[in-house]
Amino acid sequence: MIKTKKLDVLLLAISLITVSTIVITLTLFPEFGKSRANYIFNLFTMIFGAPILLAVFSAVVFLVILGFSKYGNIRLGSAKPEYSTFSWVAMMICAGLGSATVYWAFAEWAYYFTSPPLGIEKGTTEAYEISTAYNLFHWGVSAWSTYCVAALPVAYHFHVRKNPGLSLSAVCSAIRGNKKTTPMWRSLYRLIDTIFIFTCFGGLSITLGVSVPMVAEILSSIVGIKPSFGVNLGIILFISAIFSFSSYIGIAKGMARISSMNTYLALGFCLAVFIIGPTLFITKSTVNGLGTMFQNFIKMSLWTDPVENNGFPEGWTIFYWLYWITYTPFVALFITKVSKGRTIRAVITNMLVSGSAGCFFFFGIIGNFSLHANINGVVDVVGMVAAGQGNLAIVQLLNTLPMSEIFIVLFAAISILFLATTLDSAAFTMASTVTRGLNEGEDPSPINRLFWCIMLAAVPLAMLFINAPLNTIKTCAIVTSIPLSFILGYMIYGFIKWLKTDYGHKTVEVILQESGAKPKETISESASCYSYERCP
Incomplete structure (x- = not known):
């Protein structure tokens, strides 16, 4: 492993100054920042909403065609895979998801039930059924297609073409070929990487904003104390210690083992809920939800609600697609690093099938366990979510299970490990971005990775301490996914051109x-x- 690569100090400084400036500005002028960010977000989703829906649906179609084509046989690098298939899939799922996933698995269907899509009346049986279907839809094939279509150009650039640099700007530069790099293009490459780093911070702020209060609520229920900034501080520091140590010792010894352990814990947790809980209802509702989703997949993918304009596509589907786009750069770079030796078909299959199946399994069991409790009046999940008490609803749901203390501790451990692995992969890819000329088989230095671990912990800690408007920076991060979409589009164009040039005649x-x-x-x-x- 080579550790002497030079850091891109200018990019590092620009990125940190950009993030710090936005955080300070939003803190000093919270109301103005919030109103401006919301205005821009609403404007962008109105203008780019339909194109984003088309783009994500096109990504699904493109990957299916690519996977079945001759190009699916192309191997990403000549070496054998570095990780077992289970570890590979586990790291992929844990990098693409976060502890926010476990919150939405319990609560997301409740939002859809009170404001159902597709013209369905709220509070009805159809509203329950479509809620399950949309829960599976938003975390399924389309989400993983967004990750995969961004990962393949990076992986091909790094492992097949053997181009140096593990960053979005390096991919874009390689697509241009031997053309002269003018000052304008150098500035553009800086901008691309700055957007990437900012979206990483912003996207992870969404995860932290949802998951840390949830974990605090759960842990507080165990030890009998009220959630507070001190509790949040302790949780973030504990998580930071885990992913910092994991990042420092490397992927093979760190994240691979943590991801595998977390996957086993999540599987065990879900299976226990499935067996102890309403097994028959969970099975029937999950199968029904999958049937409804696949039957209406095209309609759900392209539904814009042009007549009533009730805001569901913008508030949920388009929002989610933009949210996934904010995660695509660091997931793509991380998937590239752990997928050496795999074929393009294997990457597509595992991301679309294994990733989606993992989400269907998790959301099907947890979501329908929550839905069943609401239907039978055991826990008023819908009412509590509407009142902003989603975290408390999760605690009450877990308390309905036998040996609830064990389930609560296990759930808290899964949430913490999910977040740690997501932050670990983010720190690795951000360190790779600011390392010049990284080649295949090389990693950014441990000190570089550790620095980004500290930064990823410091920014949310600072914002929590000064009570900064987290929702505003979340909105800003989503807005940056619009220019990021154009960058990804250019990368996909270059990827297709490379495939035709290198393998079109074979x-x-x-x-x-x-x-x-x-x-x-x-x-x-x-x-x-x-x-x-x-x-x-």
Whole structure:
């Protein structure tokens, strides 16, 4: 591992100054900042809402076609995979999700129930059913397609083309080829990486803003103290210690093990809830929700509500797609790092199938356990969420289970580890972005990664301490996903051009051989045929 790569000090300074300036400005002028940010957000979702829906749906179609094409056989690097399939999938899911996921698994359907989409009347059986379907839809195939379509250009750039640099600007620069880099282009590359770093901070502020108070509520219920800034401070410092240590010792020893452990804990937690809880209802409601979602997938993907304009597409679907876009850069860079030796088809399959299946499993069990409690009057989830008491509703739901203390502790551990792995992957990719000329097989230095771990903890801590308007910086982060969308569009264009240039003239057999497969003759009683297998 090489640790002597030079840091891009100018990019580091610009990024930190940008983030600090925005935080200080929003703190000194909270109302003005909030009103301006909300105005811009509403304007952008109105103008770019329909194109964003089309873009995400097109990403799903593009990845399915690419996965089944000959290009799916292209291997990302010549070496064997560094991680087992389970560790690989676990890291992928944990990097793409955060502890905010566990909050939304319990509570998201309740928002849809009170303001259902597609013209369905609230408070009805149809509202319950569409709530489950939309819960699965927003965290399923479309979300993972957004991650995957951003990850493939970066992975191809780094592992197949062997271009130096693990950053969005490095990919964009490589797409331009040997063209002269003028001062204008250098400034543009700085802007691209600054947008990336800011969206990382902003996107993670959304996760922290939801997950830290939730964990505080859960832990407070265990020890019998009220949630406070001191409790939030302790939680963030504890999480920071975990992901800082994990980041410092490296991916293989740190995040790979934590992700695997967290995946086992999450699976065990869900299976226990499934067995102890309303098993039959959870099964039927999940299957029904999947059926409703897949039956209406195209309509849900492209529904803009042009007649009534009740705000559901803008407030939820478009918001979620923009939210996923804010996460795409650091998820893409991280997936690139852990996917060496995998084929393009394997990356697509695991992200779309394994990632979506993991979310369907988690949201299907937890969401329908919550929904069942509301239907039977055990916990008024809808009322509590409407009153801003979603975290308390989660505690009450967990208290309905036998041996509730164990479930609460386990749930808190899962939430903390989810957040730690997300922050760990973010710190790694931000460190990679400010490291010049990073090549395949190289990592940013441990001190560099540790610095970003501290920054990722310091910014939310500072904002919590001064009671800064977290919602405003969240809105600003979502707004930056609009220019980020154009950057991703350019990367996808370059990726397609690379595929045609490098492999457009080659047959499937040649691609398989170059990817490490060799012809193996198989003789049967009736005829002989040829198949391909991976070289040992």
